[in-house]
Amino acid sequence: MNACTRDGRGGSPTAVVIDDAMLTDDDRHAIARRTGTSHTAFIDTSTAHTPTVRFFTSACELTNCGHGIMAAQAVLLHRSGATEHHGSLRTAGRTFATSAIRRRDGFEVWFDQGVIALADYADATAGGIIAALDLQRADIAAGVRVASPGTPRLLVPVRDHLTLLSMRPDFDRLATECRRLGYLGCFTYALWPTARTAAARMFAPAIGVDEDIANANSVGCLAAHLLDTSGNGEIEVHQGDTFRRPSSISASATRTGSGIVTRVGGVVGLSPPIVLG
Incomplete structure (x- = not known):
């Protein structure tokens, strides 16, 4: 699919x-x-x-x-x-x-998706993941956050779309840093061209996926973060452009008595069956 x-x-x-x-x-x-x-x-x-x-x-x-x-x-x-x-x-x-x-x-x-747990990024050693992502501190547009729908990952906002596309992470170093700190990976994004749309890239070499073409759970996490920080819980995220595999995922977040919950969706296309000989 x-x-x-x-x-x-x-x-x-x-x-x-x-x-x-x-x-x-x-x-x-x-x-x-x-x-x-x-x-x-x-x-x-x-x-x-x-x-x-x-x-x-x-x-x-x-x-x-x-x-x-x-x-x-x-x-x-x-x-x-x-x-x-x-x-x-x-x-x-x-x-x-x-x-x-x-x-x-x-x-x-x-x-x-259920409840999304959110926390500020508080790595005392700092810098290791940012450098592994091929970013400088000046490239970060706002606060980095930890978001978890069950497994924590970092949400990393970059200053613009060009910065996002030009990233060339050191995957070995990023995998080591993510394993050390207990993160699935890093969801880097730029709100672009509006506050309700974003471009993003997901890097998760610690689980054997250097870069994801689409990462629906992280889009839900982003919707929860945006609701928490700006009051806007609706987002459409584009990924996959660096692979020439354009993808689109939508998410909406709602605040409840149990916390922020999200709903995530998109369109799935049917491919021919694979025959494994």
């Missing part, structure tokens, strides 16, 4: 496998490597009302993957032959309410 396409093009290639109980985790890692996609979703459909999804990269298993949830839900709707579905998917971390609607250009999928 091509998760989070933009205007019918691009998106993040995401492999979806109807899981087999005979597969081992080593098998799943091998399949993730062979498909050549950054993430692979394995769906256990034996529990029909709430299918369980596991996410693998070539290097590790993830407890959660936003665009993987979207790709998996699109596959389930495609297999059902229905025009829309409203239900839920279970992951290792929690159960997500989902909705999917068949469209001419693919499947529009949304999921409720």
Whole structure:
């Protein structure tokens, strides 16, 4: 599946496998490597009302993957032959309410991300991650924040779109710094060309993904951060341009008694099946 396409093009290639109980985790890692996609979703459909999804990269298993949830839900709707579905998917971390609607250009999928935990970036040693990202302090547009929908990552605002596109991170150093501090990765972004749109790049070499074409969970985190700091919780984020794989993800954040919750969505395009010989 091509998760989070933009205007019918691009998106993040995401492999979806109807899981087999005979597969081992080593098998799943091998399949993730062979498909050549950054993430692979394995769906256990034996529990029909709430299918369980596991996410693998070539290097590790993830407890959660936003665009993987979207790709998996699109596959389930495609297999059902229905025009829309409203239900839920279970992951290792929690159960997500989902909705999917068949469209001419693919499947529009949304999921409720839940509460986003936000904290100011307070690394006492400072600088290591910023330097690994190929940034100077003057390149940072505002405060860096930690955001977590279950796994923490850094939200790093850069001063302009050109700075964002010109970044050439040191991935080995960034992986070391993220592992040391316990972060999944760094979501760098520039609000551009309006306060309700942004361009972004997600770097997560610590989990085997140097740069993501689309990262839905981080877009939800950004929506929560913006609601918390500016009162605007609506955002559309473009990614993937450095790969010539344009992607688009939308998110909305709402303040509740439990904290800030988000809803994340985009369009998933259908690709031909992969035959693994």
